[in-house]
Amino acid sequence: MADEKPEPGRRLPRAQRREQILAAATEAFARSGFAATGLDEIATEAGITRVILYRHFDSKTNLYQAILDRMCARLDAHLEEPVGGFTDASTDGLLRAAVESPAGFRLLFQHAVREPEFKERIEKFRADITAAAYLQISAVVPDEALARWAAQLAPVVAIEAIIAWLDAGQPDPARAAARVRQAVTGVIGAAVSSDVDCTLLHSANVEGPPS
Amino acid sequence: MADEKPEPGRRLPRAQRREQILAAATEAFARSGFAATGLDEIATEAGITRVILYRHFDSKTNLYQAILDRMCARLDAHLEEPVGGFTDASTDGLLRAAVESPAGFRLLFQHAVREPEFKERIEKFRADITAAAYLQISAVVPDEALARWAAQLAPVVAIEAIIAWLDAGQPDPARAAARVRQAVTGVIGAAVSSDVDCTLLHSANVEGPPS
DNA sequence: CCGCTTGTTGACTTCAACGTATACATATGC
DNA sequence: GCATATGTATACGTTGAAGTCAACAAGCGG
Numbered sequence: 001m002a003d004e005k006p007e008p009g010r011r012l013p014r015a016q017r018r019e020q021i022l023a024a025a026t027e028a029f030a031r032s033g034f035a036a037t038g039l040d041e042i043a044t045e046a047g048i049t050r051v052i053l054y055r056h057f058d059s060k061t062n063l064y065q066a067i068l069d070r071m072c073a074r075l076d077a078h079l080e081e082p083v084g085g086f087t088d089a090s091t092d093g094l095l096r097a098a099v100e101s102p103a104g105f106r107l108l109f110q111h112a113v114r115e116p117e118f119k120e121r122i123e124k125f126r127a128d129i130t131a132a133a134y135l136q137i138s139a140v141v142p143d144e145a146l147a148r149w150a151a152q153l154a155p156v157v158a159i160e161a162i163i164a165w166l167d168a169g170q171p172d173p174a175r176a177a178a179r180v181r182q183a184v185t186g187v188i189g190a191a192v193s194s195d196v197d198c199t200l201l202h203s204a205n206v207e208g209p210p211s
Numbered sequence: 212m213a214d215e216k217p218e219p220g221r222r223l224p225r226a227q228r229r230e231q232i233l234a235a236a237t238e239a240f241a242r243s244g245f246a247a248t249g250l251d252e253i254a255t256e257a258g259i260t261r262v263i264l265y266r267h268f269d270s271k272t273n274l275y276q277a278i279l280d281r282m283c284a285r286l287d288a289h290l291e292e293p294v295g296g297f298t299d300a301s302t303d304g305l306l307r308a309a310v311e312s313p314a315g316f317r318l319l320f321q322h323a324v325r326e327p328e329f330k331e332r333i334e335k336f337r338a339d340i341t342a343a344a345y346l347q348i349s350a351v352v353p354d355e356a357l358a359r360w361a362a363q364l365a366p367v368v369a370i371e372a373i374i375a376w377l378d379a380g381q382p383d384p385a386r387a388a389a390r391v392r393q394a395v396t397g398v399i400g401a402a403v404s405s406d407v408d409c410t411l412l413h414s415a416n417v418e419g420p421p422s
Numbered sequence: 423c424c425g426c427t428t429g430t431t432g433a434c435t436t437c438a439a440c441g442t443a444t445a446c447a448t449a450t451g452c
Numbered sequence: 453g454c455a456t457a458t459g460t461a462t463a464c465g466t467t468g469a470a471g472t473c474a475a476c477a478a479g480c481g482g
Contacts, residue, residue, distance in 0.1 A: 011428055011479055032327060035246035038469065049430060050471085060470070114321060116243060145382035153375040157368055157398070164364040171356035179401040186397010187368070190390040222449060222458055249439065260460065261441085271440070 018056050021046045026067050030103040033111040034064055034118070061117075068112055068121055071097075071104040075125060086133045086184070091158060091177050098162045099170070109159045129155040141191050150191035157187050229267050232257045237278050241314040244322040245275055245329070272328075279323055279332055282308075282315040286336060297344045297395070302369060302388050309373045310381070320370045340366040352402050361402035368398050 012020065024046035028037050039060055043050045057063040078093035098105040112118045113126070134151035141147040161180045170176070223231065235257035239248050250271055254261045268274040289304035309316040323329045324337065345362035352358040372391045381387070 010430090014428080017428080033244065033246070033325065035244070036326065039471090040469085051431085051473095052429065054471070055428080058471095110325060114244065115247065143382065145379050149376050149379035149382060152378055153372055153394070156371045156375065157394075160367045160371060161364055161398070161401075164367065165360050167363055168356050168360035171354065171360060182401035183364070183368075183398045186400050187372070187394045189397050190372075190393035221460090225458080228458080250441090251439085262443095262461085263459065265441070266458085 014056075017048075017052075021048070021053065021056055021063075022067055022070060025063055026071075026101065026103045026107060029064065029067065029111065030107040034060075034115055064118065065121075067104065067107065068118060071101065071108050072121065072125070074100060074104070075108075086129060086136055086154060088177070088181065090129065090132075091181050091184075094158060095162055095177050095180065098166060099173075102166045105159075105166070106163060110163070126155060137188055137191065140188070146191050150188055153187055154184050158184050225267075228259075228263075232259070232264065232267055232274075233278055233281060236274055237282075237312065237314045237318060240275065240278065240322065241318040245271075245326055275329065276332075278315065278318065279329060282312065282319050283332060283336070285311060285315070286319075297340060297347055297365060299388070299392065301340065301343075302392050302395075305369060306373055306388050306391065309377060310384075313377045316370075316377070317374060321374070337366060348399055348402065351399070357402050361399050364398055364402075365395050369395050 021042075025042045028042045028045050031037070039050050039053055042063075043053050046053075053063070057066060074097050075093070078097045079090060081089060108122055113122050130151050133154040134147060137150045137154070138144070138147040141150060158180055161183045165171070165176055165180070172179075232253075236253045239253045239256050242248070250261050250264055253274075254264050257264075264274070268277060285308045286304070289308045290301060292300060319333055324333050341362050344365040345358060348361045348365070349355070349358040352361060369391055372394045376382070376387055376391070383390075
């Protein structure tokens with residue numbers, strides 16, 4: 001059980017050290033969230049002292065924000081196109097972001113969303129995707145409350161599907177996106193009616209806005 | 212914006228006060244989790260002083276455990292039968308528990324599961340349901356990693372579906388259980404293959420172990 | 423070799439939250 | 453009415469984590 005030691009020899013150039021701290025902190029925060037994670041824990045995980053943390057970040061909050069910003073930027077990069085719909089590209093983008101930084105992905109969607117101080121920053125994504133989902137779903141589901149239910153649920157399922165896929169060891173990466181999308185489709189199907197056949201759903205599937 | 216005041220007049224019999232504290236604390240903890248929720252916050256929300264909290268619970272941890280135990284007991288009550296499978300009864304039980312105490316439900320499955328100190332107590336449920344799900348799913352999904360993925364995901368989707376349903380105002384309660392089940396079914400379908408038709412899935416649906 | 427930067431160590435301050443203690447007020451039951 | 457249990461108010465003690473400071477060590481570029 002040797003601690004992770006990214007550097008048996010010590011000195012690193014500033015930028016690189018900063019990246020390393022961000023990575024370590026992301027892992028640490030992803031385990032227990034902001035409040036329950038100590039700076040010493042982070043420092044140890046990064047193989048340095050708490051004092052050094054403060055030569056790179058003004059405060060714990062500051063560090064956390066940096067991590068969140070970074071992850072949001074990653075998402076933005078992968079969803080660069082107008083997030084106009086819950087399209088195939090969205091799923092792909094989410095997946096790529098998750099593969100790039102699994103811990104960051106978990107941190108954002110399992111912890112940060114539930115931390116009142118920080119959730120606002122992420123709310124934007126959720127709101128956009130949910131709104132897009134609502135547009136698509138309300139076309140198929142007449143009942144408004146039901147449509148809102150499905151619209152709330154769809155993005156969550158996409159995200160949880162991705163996280164579970166990460167946990168399972170990223171099996172069959174080529175078809176992962178398709179499976180995630182199908183899981184979402186299945187969920188939407190549940191809102192349409194409990195009696196209707198799943199096959200109806202395929203017509204509700206998404207290709208983005210037509211022309 | 213008057214604060215919630217469950218008791219403008221004050222004195223309550225001990226047992227009743229205790230219940231009220233538990234309820235208030237559940238709400239408070241459900242918002243931000245254990246570490247980020249202060250006792251003063253809870254006391255205020257319960258309409259009393261922090262001192263009174265200590266006449267009912269030895270410590271913050273103690274209080275939290277009581278809440279968790281209580282919610283676990285509720286779940287046990289509703290899933291009393293052997294949780295032998297991811298059956299219709301399981302979904303119903305979850306739903307009823309969630310309706311009884313939405314905040315408790317959220318607390319358990321959105322916060323407590325990610326708090327290393329406490330997750331063990333809940334892990335039992337998750338493990339049981341996941342194992343049951345795995346049994347059913349592995350019968351339909353040959354690839355082991357894929358089956359594990361779906362088995363992890365299925366309970367999460369059930370829970371998130373229920374939470375989203377609560378958030379949407381519990382629309383169409385009569386069919387809620389059926390919809391949740393169908394959402395789960397849809398997810399499982401995603402693991403079977405991305406090309407196969409959903410209808411196959413119905414054979415994978417569950418009635419409990421065959422005689 | 424000199425100076426800057428990166429790093430360590432250890433002691434220190436601050437502060438918020440947990441937890442305790444004491445004195446006082448007032449309902450309720452006997 | 454009096455004892456008991458519930459409740460308030462306020463102050464205090466304790467602890468752990470955030471954040472700071474100063475002295476020292478050692479790599480690396482000029």
